[in-house]
Amino acid sequence: MNQSVTIDVNKATAVTVSSPVKVWQQRLTLILFVQLLLIVGIFAYNKNTQLNVDAQPLLGTAISEVDRIVIRDANSSAALQKAASGWQLPELHQLPVDQQKLDDILQKLEGTKLTWPVTTTSASHERFEVTDKKFQRRIELFTGDTKKADILLGGSPGFKKVYLRKEGDDNVYAVELTTFEFATNATEWLQKSLLAVKDPTMIKAADYHLQKKGDQWSFVVPAGSTPEKIAAEKLNELTNAVASLQIQSVEAQAPEGGERATIAVASSAGEFTFEFVKADGAFFVTRSDNNRYFKISQYEYERIVSINKAALVDNKPEAPASVVTNTSDPIADITSLDSVLKK
Numbered sequence: 001m002n003q004s005v006t007i008d009v010n011k012a013t014a015v016t017v018s019s020p021v022k023v024w025q026q027r028l029t030l031i032l033f034v035q036l037l038l039i040v041g042i043f044a045y046n047k048n049t050q051l052n053v054d055a056q057p058l059l060g061t062a063i064s065e066v067d068r069i070v071i072r073d074a075n076s077s078a079a080l081q082k083a084a085s086g087w088q089l090p091e092l093h094q095l096p097v098d099q100q101k102l103d104d105i106l107q108k109l110e111g112t113k114l115t116w117p118v119t120t121t122s123a124s125h126e127r128f129e130v131t132d133k134k135f136q137r138r139i140e141l142f143t144g145d146t147k148k149a150d151i152l153l154g155g156s157p158g159f160k161k162v163y164l165r166k167e168g169d170d171n172v173y174a175v176e177l178t179t180f181e182f183a184t185n186a187t188e189w190l191q192k193s194l195l196a197v198k199d200p201t202m203i204k205a206a207d208y209h210l211q212k213k214g215d216q217w218s219f220v221v222p223a224g225s226t227p228e229k230i231a232a233e234k235l236n237e238l239t240n241a242v243a244s245l246q247i248q249s250v251e252a253q254a255p256e257g258g259e260r261a262t263i264a265v266a267s268s269a270g271e272f273t274f275e276f277v278k279a280d281g282a283f284f285v286t287r288s289d290n291n292r293y294f295k296i297s298q299y300e301y302e303r304i305v306s307i308n309k310a311a312l313v314d315n316k317p318e319a320p321a322s323v324v325t326n327t328s329d330p331i332a333d334i335t336s337l338d339s340v341l342k343k
Contacts, residue, residue, distance in 0.1 A: 055113035058166075058175070061141070061148040063110045068142040071182045074135075078186045091186040092250055093292065098191045105181050109139075109151075117171040118163065128172050129154030130165035136179045153179050187249045195274070195287045195294065196245045202266035203238065208309035210235070219312075231314040234307060241303040247285070247294035254286075254293050255279040261305045276305050 067082040080097055081090050087097035118128070125131045130152040137153040150167035157163060157174045164175045183189060201212045209220040210230070217235055219227040242265055258279025265272050273288040283301035286293045 055115050057110075058112040058114055058151070058164075059110055059141070059149055061143070063106050065143050066106075066141045066148060067144065070140045070142075071184050072138040072140075073184045076184045078184050078189060080189060089186045089189060092190060095250060095292075096191045096194060097189050101189065108177060108181070112164075112175050112177065114164075114171075114173050114175070116173075118157075118174050119172045120170055122170045124172065125165065125170075128163040128165070130163055130172055132167075136162070137182045137184070139182060153177065153182070190247070190250070192246045192248070193244070194247055195285060195290070196243055197265045197267050197269070197272060198243050200239055200242050200265050200267050202264070202271070203242065204264040205308070206261070208312055210238075210312070229314040231312055234311050237303065238307050238312070241300070241307075245285070245296070245304070246300055247296055249295045251284060251293040251295055255282070255284045263304065274304075276301055278305075 069080040071078050071080075079090055080102065081088050081094075083094070085096075087099060087102055088094045089097060126134055129135055132152075135152045135154055139149070139151040139153070140147060141149040141151075152165045152167065154163040154165070154172075156178075160176055160178055161174050162177050162179060163172055164177065165172045203210045204220075210217055211220045217230055219230065221227045255277050256279065258277050260278075261276045263274045263276070265274065270289075275286050277284040277286075277293070278301065283296050283298055284293045285296050285301075
């Protein structure tokens, strides 16, 4: 039995053409999917690897063992030396270091951990500014004559961060430190409140003498005299100025000439005599237990020297005594009295 077969050439051609396109679409989709899986896998691997890197302490020694610190930049350096009485500045006549400022940076160094390095090759050190010749800061910690740490700080990768390398190690790290915290000028480390007298109990100047007994301040006057009343606001200004006096720097030589004012101050720590000097547009102070002169601001100078007895006396007049007046109605009073008499 003969059967005729009819073939639609157009449809056959369409099938033949469309099939390879669909196949390639499927292959490309599969390739894209595999690429996405690879990207996610690599990211997860790197993330997991970074998290699993053991954090190593920056310092290999305890901070308590460090007794000398040298901080350098390209042009200057500052040395801090530990003594029995505390940290001192050898370059500034063994004057005391600002202990709070020093404690802050030592705690940061001790707490800094090194995890994933930014680079591990020496060829990149110059770019990050952590070479022996090119650096922002070099921090050397000693115990006696033994160097316990040699740290190079370079450029900044971001806010409150800096590149760091330890001498002898090619690894460079990004850590949460800043170069400005590590001053290379000894004056920046000087304890600025060195001459302040906390909780004064006596202050004596050319024209006044104040004494504190218990919680009360009064003028010291000759026997038989009546002391003036003290202006509380000005007294507070004066005692606060003495208790928070801030120096700026130590002078190599004593200032010559100028205007001079002497003030004595006592507290539980002892009695001290200050000499304030205004010379050549600058302001200075020295204290009897320290033969050095220190530069101070005009503000610090004036808030102590400009206060005299006239400013400390309270001249406000006493409030007048209150006068009791009769506010009753006189007509009502007469009527009331008349009623009483009629009875």
